[in-house]
Amino acid sequence: MMKIKLTTVVLAVWMVLFGPSTAVQAQGGGCPANPTPETVEQYQVIEAYTLAPAIPETTSSQTPGASYEGSINLVYQPGWQVILASTPDGTGALCSDDLVRIQASTGLIFEHDFRSADRSRILPLEPLDVTALFTLAGEHTIQISLVNLVPPQYSSSPYYLVVVEPDPTISFPPPAKIFTPTPPTLTPTLTPSPQPTATPTPSPTRTPTSAPTITSTPSITLVIPEPPPQPTPLRPQFSAHIFFGVALLVLAAILAIVIRRRPRLTGVLEISKDGEPWKTVDLSTYGRQVTIGSKGQIKLDDDEEEPSIQTIVARLLAERGPDGSVQVVWQHVEEETAEDSMTYRLKHGDREIIGPYRIVYKNFSEQIITEQAFEGGIWNDVEL
Numbered sequence: 001m002m003k004i005k006l007t008t009v010v011l012a013v014w015m016v017l018f019g020p021s022t023a024v025q026a027q028g029g030g031c032p033a034n035p036t037p038e039t040v041e042q043y044q045v046i047e048a049y050t051l052a053p054a055i056p057e058t059t060s061s062q063t064p065g066a067s068y069e070g071s072i073n074l075v076y077q078p079g080w081q082v083i084l085a086s087t088p089d090g091t092g093a094l095c096s097d098d099l100v101r102i103q104a105s106t107g108l109i110f111e112h113d114f115r116s117a118d119r120s121r122i123l124p125l126e127p128l129d130v131t132a133l134f135t136l137a138g139e140h141t142i143q144i145s146l147v148n149l150v151p152p153q154y155s156s157s158p159y160y161l162v163v164v165e166p167d168p169t170i171s172f173p174p175p176a177k178i179f180t181p182t183p184p185t186l187t188p189t190l191t192p193s194p195q196p197t198a199t200p201t202p203s204p205t206r207t208p209t210s211a212p213t214i215t216s217t218p219s220i221t222l223v224i225p226e227p228p229p230q231p232t233p234l235r236p237q238f239s240a241h242i243f244f245g246v247a248l249l250v251l252a253a254i255l256a257i258v259i260r261r262r263p264r265l266t267g268v269l270e271i272s273k274d275g276e277p278w279k280t281v282d283l284s285t286y287g288r289q290v291t292i293g294s295k296g297q298i299k300l301d302d303d304e305e306e307p308s309i310q311t312i313v314a315r316l317l318a319e320r321g322p323d324g325s326v327q328v329v330w331q332h333v334e335e336e337t338a339e340d341s342m343t344y345r346l347k348h349g350d351r352e353i354i355g356p357y358r359i360v361y362k363n364f365s366e367q368i369i370t371e372q373a374f375e376g377g378i379w380n381d382v383e384l
Contacts, residue, residue, distance in 0.1 A: 048088035267363035
């Protein structure tokens with residue numbers, strides 16, 4: 001009896017150590033229905049971009065691979081902060097079965113595997129600060145891939161990129177680990193080339209000859225060679241194609257300089273209606289000018305039965321100041337004459353009231369300059 005038990009124990013140990021290993025689906029199931037975040041701070045949201053929708057628990061027979069792929073365009077300004085979360089307010093925890101990979105047009109990548117160390121369950125992740133993905137101002141293309149590493153079940157929470165204003169009273173989540181893909185290093189393999197085999201050349205056989213008989217004294221004639229002809233120097237030939245190419249390059253350079261010096265609108269407009277946040281507008285997307293009104297480029301909704309907002313209330317223009325900096329000018333338009341009745345330069349924090357709408361102009365670069373001037377004691381020397 002003891003011998004049978006001992007044999008059974010040895011076979012069990014052998015199967016554990018040397019039996020075939022297979023990938024195991026996380027036994028804890030996929031993502032929870034409502035992952036509860038520990039961070040519940042309320043941010044001042046500028047814009048929320050939907051990066052990926054929610055995926056309920058799904059069964060698929062496909063091999064490991066991407067269960068969702070998509071991309072969006074995001075406008076970023078220096079001084080903003082970008083939070084990766086599962087809710088548009090920036091507070092929802094993240095969860096995917098099994099891996100998420102996000103790549104920006106800058107080439108930087110964020111990747112996270114939600115499986116636990118023992119691969120037995122999926123662990124949600126608190127919202128993350130991914131501002132490091134955006135190193136330059138302007139429009140960025142963001143790509144996302146949700147990867148199912150262990151079929152057949154997979155699921156995921158939604159993904160949002162939430163652009164918020166920095167607030168010193170709020171403790172933001174720690175920055176995510178961002179990395180740049182490194183290309184593989186190729187090691188060249190040297191193949192020795194075969195060495196040629198020298199073939200000995202047979203020595204000529206000398207045939208003895210008799211000594212010549214000199215009958216007269218030979219005459220010597222000197223021949224002086226003529227100098228070789230000098231080459232004719234080549235002269236460069238300019239064709240019509242070369243002239244046209246040079247003229248085209250000069251014209252392109254002049255056009256680039258003119259376009260670059262043309263001022264563009266900067267900053268954002270924060271619009272609230274009846275005391276509630278309504279819309280945030282990025283002025284840099286409109287070029288040199290934009291109109292505001294019930295039928296303007298920035299459209300303000302109005303009551304159709306009793307309209308109180310004229311079609312074009314104001315016009316915003318980008319101009320260069322005496323020091324070469326870009327300034328945003330507010331031009332109020334009279335509805336009866338369609339002429340400008342009031343014009344002034346907008347500064348950071350300026351407000352306008354149009355019917356039930358309250359419009360606040362924000363330019364964070366002006367705010368930084370103003371604070372530095374105040375701290376340095378040169379407030380009177382800075383034109384605000």
